[in-house]
Amino acid sequence: MGAEEHQTAQAELGDPEALTGRLFRDMVGALEMLSVYLGEQLGLYQALHADGPATSAELAARTGTTERYIREWLEHQAASGLVEVDDPAAGSLARRYHLPPGHVPVLADTDDVSYEAYNGAMIVRAARSMPEVVKAFRSGGAPPPLPWAPEGRPEFNRAAFLNLLGKQWLPAIGDLDLRLRREPAARVADLACGTGWSSIAMAQAYPLISVDGFDLDTDAIAAAQRHAAGAGLADRVTFTAADASGPAVSGQYDLVTIIEGLHDMSRPVDALRVARGLLREPGCVIVADEAVEETFAAPASLEEQYHYGWSVVACLPAVMGDPDTAATGAVMRPATLRRYAQEAGFQGLEILPIPTDMLRFYRLTP
Secondary structure, three states, rough: OOOOHHHHOOOOOOOOHHHHHHHHHHHHHHHHHHHHHHHHHOOOHHHHHHHHOOOOHHHHHHHHOOOHHHHHHHHHHHHHOOOOOOOOOOOOOOOOOEEEEHHHHOOOOOOOOOOHHHHHHHHHHHHHHHHHHHHHHHOOOOOOOOOOOOOOOOOOHHHHHHHHHHHHHHHHHHHHHHHHOOOOOOOOEEEEOOOOOOHHHHHHHHOOOEEEEEEEHHHHHHHHHHHHHHOOOOOOEEEOOOOOHHHHOOOEEEEEEOOHHHOOOOOOOHHHHHHHHOOOOOOEEEEEEEEOOOOOOOOHHHHHHHHHHHHHHHHHHHHHHOOOOOOOOOOOOHHHHHHHHHOOOOEEEOOOOOOOOEEEEEEEEE
């Protein structure tokens, strides 16, 4: 949010008409995200991209869906400017719709770093848990975990990891990049690895290294193992459903990574202490987490509003069931991480000058 937008937001504070308009726009946006969810889940965007313009009947036939539903979806998408229609004046069944080339990476190409259609599933998943979040606000506990079905697990970092982690972000850390490229082969522990794309991306970028991914989610680890096998990396990338705190793995790694996972841990100091114990000289820990502002401000930037929104509805509730939780939330400011690192026994913390849109990289040294 720029200076002009800040001024506008300040001017609108206390203005009921402005607030009414804002909430209406928010409602339009929320409904749009639900329609994006439908397009992503049903493969509608991919079908328009792969097979070209279509009428509602043609798109329904391509995707095994019902024409009347698809007609309404296409008209909404065109009215919202997400797809284009060749002739708006044509009859409803004759209109042909296409996906503009500039929208393909955002809505249809899951390998592109610009892909955002997964956000529909994220919003639907968050909404499903809200009644339990209401109860958690009253009790102080955590809502029960949701199964990933029916929308599946949105792998929102996949494209960024495969395209950027090993090709731009880690190479920007000069001495670390050199260590990962030379003999003796480095060992990497990837904590909170999820479905494994960060581990796979590092192994693809650095052919000498071996990577051990750890996560407590057994379903995520099973998916990670499939992904590694599919990428032909099962010989150098392994995944374990554990917290990596066992003595058998201590002091064995040249690099430990925690990428967009620390703020989601109920006990981040314990996690960092484990990470420090995994290192051998002269190893380091790389933490990447949300690029939030260094201090609280209100009104805040759009990005800060985004992080706070996820913190309120998902990140904070997820850790509140632990009686010893640090209750970090998604807005983990640099000073908070610095305190966690000191409590975990690290002597140094450096904020790395790696340009990214949503992440901040930290280097922790014992």
